[in-house]
Amino acid sequence: MLTDYLWAFLVGGGICAVGQLFIDYTKLTPARILVSYVVVGVILGGLGLYQPLLDFAGAGASIPLTGFGALLAKGVREAVAEQGLFGAFSGGLTASAAGIAMAIFAALVVALLAKSKDKS
Amino acid sequence: MTAKDYQAAAQKAIPPSKSYKNIPMAFLVGGLLCVLGQAVINLALSFGLEKDMASACGSISLILLSAVLTGLNVYDNIAKHAGAGTLVPITGFANSMVSPAMEFKSEGYILGLGAKMFSIAGPVLVYGISASVIYGLILVIMG
Amino acid sequence: MAKRLGRYTLQLERPVSIIGYAAAGSRKEAQGPLGKYFDCINEDSTFGETSWEKAESALQKCAVNKAIKKAGITPGDIDIMLAGDLLNQCIGSTYGARQLGIPYLGLYGACSTMAESLLLAALLTETGLANRCLAATSSHFCSAERQFRFPLEYGGQRTPTSQWTVTGAGACVTALQSGAPYVQAVTIGTIEDYGICDINNMGAAMAPAAFATLCHYFHDTETLPSDYDLILTGDLGMIGTQLLHQLMDEAKLSITANHKDCGLLIYDRLKQDVHAGGSGCGCAASVLCSYILPQLQDGRLQNVLFIATGAMMSPTSVQQGESIPGMAHLLHLSHYFEKEDASC
Numbered sequence: 001m002l003t004d005y006l007w008a009f010l011v012g013g014g015i016c017a018v019g020q021l022f023i024d025y026t027k028l029t030p031a032r033i034l035v036s037y038v039v040v041g042v043i044l045g046g047l048g049l050y051q052p053l054l055d056f057a058g059a060g061a062s063i064p065l066t067g068f069g070a071l072l073a074k075g076v077r078e079a080v081a082e083q084g085l086f087g088a089f090s091g092g093l094t095a096s097a098a099g100i101a102m103a104i105f106a107a108l109v110v111a112l113l114a115k116s117k118d119k120s
Numbered sequence: 121m122t123a124k125d126y127q128a129a130a131q132k133a134i135p136p137s138k139s140y141k142n143i144p145m146a147f148l149v150g151g152l153l154c155v156l157g158q159a160v161i162n163l164a165l166s167f168g169l170e171k172d173m174a175s176a177c178g179s180i181s182l183i184l185l186s187a188v189l190t191g192l193n194v195y196d197n198i199a200k201h202a203g204a205g206t207l208v209p210i211t212g213f214a215n216s217m218v219s220p221a222m223e224f225k226s227e228g229y230i231l232g233l234g235a236k237m238f239s240i241a242g243p244v245l246v247y248g249i250s251a252s253v254i255y256g257l258i259l260v261i262m263g
Numbered sequence: 264m265a266k267r268l269g270r271y272t273l274q275l276e277r278p279v280s281i282i283g284y285a286a287a288g289s290r291k292e293a294q295g296p297l298g299k300y301f302d303c304i305n306e307d308s309t310f311g312e313t314s315w316e317k318a319e320s321a322l323q324k325c326a327v328n329k330a331i332k333k334a335g336i337t338p339g340d341i342d343i344m345l346a347g348d349l350l351n352q353c354i355g356s357t358y359g360a361r362q363l364g365i366p367y368l369g370l371y372g373a374c375s376t377m378a379e380s381l382l383l384a385a386l387l388t389e390t391g392l393a394n395r396c397l398a399a400t401s402s403h404f405c406s407a408e409r410q411f412r413f414p415l416e417y418g419g420q421r422t423p424t425s426q427w428t429v430t431g432a433g434a435c436v437t438a439l440q441s442g443a444p445y446v447q448a449v450t451i452g453t454i455e456d457y458g459i460c461d462i463n464n465m466g467a468a469m470a471p472a473a474f475a476t477l478c479h480y481f482h483d484t485e486t487l488p489s490d491y492d493l494i495l496t497g498d499l500g501m502i503g504t505q506l507l508h509q510l511m512d513e514a515k516l517s518i519t520a521n522h523k524d525c526g527l528l529i530y531d532r533l534k535q536d537v538h539a540g541g542s543g544c545g546c547a548a549s550v551l552c553s554y555i556l557p558q559l560q561d562g563r564l565q566n567v568l569f570i571a572t573g574a575m576m577s578p579t580s581v582q583q584g585e586s587i588p589g590m591a592h593l594l595h596l597s598h599y600f601e602k603e604d605a606s607c
Binding site: 001004005008009010011012013014015016017018019020021022023024025030031033034035037038039041042043045046054057058059060062063064065067068069072073075076077079080084085087088089091092093098099100102103104106107108109110111112113114115116117119 | 158213240252253260
Binding site for chain 1: 309
């Protein structure tokens with residue numbers, strides 16, 4: 001049980017630390033880093049390289065955006081196996097639907113309730 | 121000084137990022153967010169949820185947390201120190217949707233809040249989903 | 264009437280005095296080292312308005328009303344108002360000025376707008392086309408941030424080269440009469456582009472413009488940096504300042520002894536988390552109107568070169584990968600007017 005947390009911390013932290021290297025040492029904007037992480041996740045997931053990391057580190061691999069990419073790939077793979085060509089289009093969003101819907105709905109509700117504030 | 125010399129001088133004048141501070145902070149905050157996600161997953165598993173669903177619970181809990189912290193005007197203050205530690209986890213994705221939605225509410229609910237919500241997260245969905253479709257097509261062709 | 268010196272500089276021959284001036288700011292500016300010199304401070308950066316754009320208009324209105332009041336006149340006494348800000352279509356200024364009923368010219372010079380508006384005001388006044396002119400400029404951190412960068416609640420990390428947009432405004436009323444401070448000469452800047460593309464390093468993009476304008480001015484007037492008490496640039500920040508010093512040293516016109524930058528004066532860089540310093544057209548405007556003009560008025564400063572620098576890009580040009588053109592306008596401000604006896 002404790003090792004679950006340890007590996008989640010180390011792997012998740014490590015993936016974030018790599019992101020910080022991109023921020024500090026390249027001209028990549030945050031939006032580009034996010035896009036790259038998701039696409040890399042899809043590629044790694046597609047190549048079957050991400051699943052072992054997920055099994056090993058749990059949330060440490062699923063919470064970073066690479067995990068979102070891997071989830072898209074996994075959804076597509078499973079849907080293609082069941083539904084063929086149709087699955088190539090339905091699989092990704094089906095697998096990630098909960099997260100995306102949650103983010104959209106939470107953004108709407110919070111934006112209705114809250115207001116931007118000046119920084120200091 | 122030619123433009124080229126000047127660009128070199130300008131590059132030299134840039135103070136280095138405080139990586140000695142930034143990287144450990146990104147590691148720490150990012151790692152802790154993942155631990156939090158893991159706690160939710162373990163909790164969901166203990167309630168008998170299956171693995172995929174438990175993992176999704178972990179993600180949507182963190183999305184919710186990020187949305188609330190953004191709404192309370194706190195997330196950006198943490199991110200200032202945490203950098204990639206709050207950008208790369210799914211919380212960063214959620215923040216990138218909540219913050220423009222809040223900010224551009226003043227331009228209306230449809231073209232302000234509704235449209236600008238995707239100004240940063242949109243590309244992530246566009247390229248993530250497109251990459252997964254390409255992967256699916258490759259699977260079908262090779263199938 | 265003003266005469267041309269060399270290719271770039273216009274020398275005023277009749278005394279144009281800045282008869283009223285005021286600076287407005289908000290909390291962060293109040294906490295800075297110059298906070299106590301501001302005429303109006305509103306700790307609430309929304310200025311009680313519902314949008315950041317309206318807040319900026321309110322901010323500029325504060326400075327304008329105060330400057331008019333300090334000049335001892337009413338809006339009806341002003342013949343032309345010249346104003347600008349950073350927002351698309353300059354709405355900060357237009358909405359701020361819509362109740363004043365003064366003939367109005369909107370200007371865009373990015374962060375150089377204070378110098379642009381003041382130099383035009385001085386010229387219009389000197390030539391007698393206007394008895395009194397008003398020059399006003401503002402910027403607001405929040406309205407600039409949402410237009411040029413990210414939403415306020417977005418969790419981003421600023422780079423060490425980034426600068427903090429000043430929530431501030433400055434306004435000056437000019438008239439043809441005696442009374443310090445005076446505008447002696449102005450130099451209209453040329454667009455200089457050394458190929459800097461980094462939107463987070465605007466000081467580096469603007470330093471060549473300040474360099475070019477200073478060289479033009481010194482050449483046209485046959486003066487040297489040491490002839491002035493203070494050479495004040497607008498918002499070069501730490502990196503731009505360093506680069507300007509390098510450029511000036513190379514041209515054998517070193518300004519390190521008497522140069523200051525508004526972006527480095529307005530905030531305490533170490534305590535206020537502003538990275539490379541302040542920026543925005545409210546930076547030069549509010550520092551000039553709060554801290555510099557009073558010293559010129561009472562003689563603590565005799566001769567000041569005020570060079571407001573602007574980075575003339577737009578979010579569109581940046582996204583299209585264009586480099587950032589810089590621009591800098593100069594005003595020679597003084598405690599005495601050299602030809603005071605000859606005119607009026």
